Amino acid sequence: MVSRLNPCFSAMAKTEGSANKCLDCELEDILEASHDGQFISDGEGNIVMVNSAWERICGIHRDFVVGKNARDMVAQKFYTESSVIAAIEARKKITIMLEMTRGEKIGQKIMATAIPIWGEDGEIKRVVANIRDITEILYLKDLLEKTKQLNEIYAAELEQMRFQQLTRNCDVIARSPETRRVLEMAAQVAKVDSTVLIIGESGAGKEVIANAIHRLSQRNEGPLIKINCGAIPENLLESELFGYDSGAFTGARKQGKPGMFELAEKGTLFLDEVGDITLNLQVKLLRALQDHSIMRVGGLKPVPVDARIVAATNRNLREMVSSGAFREDLYYRLNVVSIEIPPLRERKEDIPLLVQYFLERINKRYQFNKRFSPAVVDQFLSYSWPGNIRELENVIERMLVMTEDEELHVRHLPAYIRNQALPLEGGMVVPANLPLHKAIEQVEKQLIEQALKKYGSTRKAAAALKLNQSTVVRKIKRYNIAVCLEGDKMQTCFEDPRLKI
Numbered sequence: 001m002v003s004r005l006n007p008c009f010s011a012m013a014k015t016e017g018s019a020n021k022c023l024d025c026e027l028e029d030i031l032e033a034s035h036d037g038q039f040i041s042d043g044e045g046n047i048v049m050v051n052s053a054w055e056r057i058c059g060i061h062r063d064f065v066v067g068k069n070a071r072d073m074v075a076q077k078f079y080t081e082s083s084v085i086a087a088i089e090a091r092k093k094i095t096i097m098l099e100m101t102r103g104e105k106i107g108q109k110i111m112a113t114a115i116p117i118w119g120e121d122g123e124i125k126r127v128v129a130n131i132r133d134i135t136e137i138l139y140l141k142d143l144l145e146k147t148k149q150l151n152e153i154y155a156a157e158l159e160q161m162r163f164q165q166l167t168r169n170c171d172v173i174a175r176s177p178e179t180r181r182v183l184e185m186a187a188q189v190a191k192v193d194s195t196v197l198i199i200g201e202s203g204a205g206k207e208v209i210a211n212a213i214h215r216l217s218q219r220n221e222g223p224l225i226k227i228n229c230g231a232i233p234e235n236l237l238e239s240e241l242f243g244y245d246s247g248a249f250t251g252a253r254k255q256g257k258p259g260m261f262e263l264a265e266k267g268t269l270f271l272d273e274v275g276d277i278t279l280n281l282q283v284k285l286l287r288a289l290q291d292h293s294i295m296r297v298g299g300l301k302p303v304p305v306d307a308r309i310v311a312a313t314n315r316n317l318r319e320m321v322s323s324g325a326f327r328e329d330l331y332y333r334l335n336v337v338s339i340e341i342p343p344l345r346e347r348k349e350d351i352p353l354l355v356q357y358f359l360e361r362i363n364k365r366y367q368f369n370k371r372f373s374p375a376v377v378d379q380f381l382s383y384s385w386p387g388n389i390r391e392l393e394n395v396i397e398r399m400l401v402m403t404e405d406e407e408l409h410v411r412h413l414p415a416y417i418r419n420q421a422l423p424l425e426g427g428m429v430v431p432a433n434l435p436l437h438k439a440i441e442q443v444e445k446q447l448i449e450q451a452l453k454k455y456g457s458t459r460k461a462a463a464a465l466k467l468n469q470s471t472v473v474r475k476i477k478r479y480n481i482a483v484c485l486e487g488d489k490m491q492t493c494f495e496d497p498r499l500k501i
């Protein structure tokens with residue numbers, strides 16, 4: 001071990017007292033034993049000592065470096081950078097990454113930390129650098145990164161498979177993140193018995209989600225009973241929901257009749273259009289939800305019921321609560337978990353898959369083999385579907401049934417979809433099937449009309465549109481925008497012959 005010690009470093013020890021000598025020898029041994037490379041220079045960067053680990057990591061023998069200046073090593077392109085020189089220049093501890101660019105360890109990546117040691121005069125006396133081979137760490141980091149990426153791919157595939165399983169079990173098309181979120185929530189809430197309120201526009205798929213909740217729940221062996229509360233008159237709805245006992249009213253069956261709550265025993269009761277229930281019946285519904293028991297019409301004792309309640313509405317129940325049309329306590333009872341289904345126009349990513357789904361279903365039903373041209377799907381994508389998925393389904397069925405051709409084109413679409421206007425921001429619209437240059441002209445015309453209306457003069461309108469006034473005047477003529485003065489406010493008035501610009 002001693003024979004490998006740096007003679008210069010040992011020489012340092014000889015200049016001090018003998019006690020110090022022992023200490024220095026020990027220090028040399030300690031540095032030599034270090035697994036990290038150690039490198040010591042004076043305040044100028046002249047190399048005083050390196051240990052065996054340094055030799056191993058850099059692939060350079062100590063006899064070659066000791067006595068050289070760290071700057072020379074960089075100048076002679078042994079490595080890309082010197083931490084020692086960086087620390088001397090910055091006058092502080094520096095950590096850098098460098099690469100061996102010469103010798104047997106060429107390409108080796110090294111992390112080096114150099115720490116200045118200060119003398120009493122405030123100058124740097126020594127610099128101690130610690131180096132570590134990080135090629136392996138970088139390799140492992142790279143491997144970890146790749147493993148992470150692979151994990152993400154597997155997780156996404158797993159999620160996809162789980163989702164496919166979910167959608168297959170529930171007959172739900174869910175491609176958009178919005179619908180996926182809805183289905184995820186349905187799957188989550190299906191695990192427990194909480195009351196669920198599904199909110200969404202008509203035809204958006206509330207019943208489909210209620211079905212999914214039932215199918216994915218523990219109660220799926222039990223019945224799923226559906227009742228449209230908006231479609232049944234109040235006096236009938238009560239007996240439909242709660243049943244009646246014998247002799248409850250004239251025309252009632254002798255033996256009485258169980259209501260939907262009882263029929264849904266051990267299953268799910270889906271109360272569609274729950275916002276249409278009258279205040280009087282809301283009280284009875286609330287009691288049934290709170291007590292888990294119902295009172296049949298004409299009945300004398302409560303009947304315990306075990307049904308999971310899923311309610312749905314396309315009305316704004318919160319507003320109805322504010323206006324007194326819906327009981328607040330019932331609202332909170334129903335709204336333990338709410339699932340909001342966005343309208344189809346806000347999740348258009350679902351449209352192509354829904355089109356495919358309905359196409360296959362209807363083709364199968366009628367033994368057709370029809371298909372849509374891609375332009376038809378584009379039109380479906382740009383339409384706003386106020387009737388949501390139900391409207392889409394109906395349009396597809398009508399087109400398939402009413403057309404003889406195997407391939408359906410834009411001309412087979414209903415006129416209101418074919419000639420739809422594309423709504424733009426600021427209340428502007430352009431017909432969807434215009435060539436682009438014509439659509440641009442229409443937008444320009446509408447912008448000029450809006451500016452004229454707003455600012456009341458061609459000068460101010462031109463300033464707002466960042467155009468010359470003469471350009472605005474030219475475009476007014478080109479687009480035949482009629483402008484007149486009403487009071488002192490300029491108006492665009494299309495029929496008015498008094499054209500003032």
Ligand SMILES: Nc1ncnc2c1ncn2[C@@H]1O[C@H](COP(=O)(O)OP(=O)(O)OP(=O)(O)O)[C@@H](O)[C@H]1O
Nearest residue numbers: 171172173201202203204205206207208314389390
């Ligand atoms: N995600 C979906 N995947 C496949 N079909 C769907 C989906 N959502 C809705 N549908 C279909 O759209 C039609 C309307 O759906 P649903 O009856 O569930 O709407 P709703 O919101 O309950 O309507 P309403 O408010 O009028 O009762 C149904 O034929 C249903 O099968």
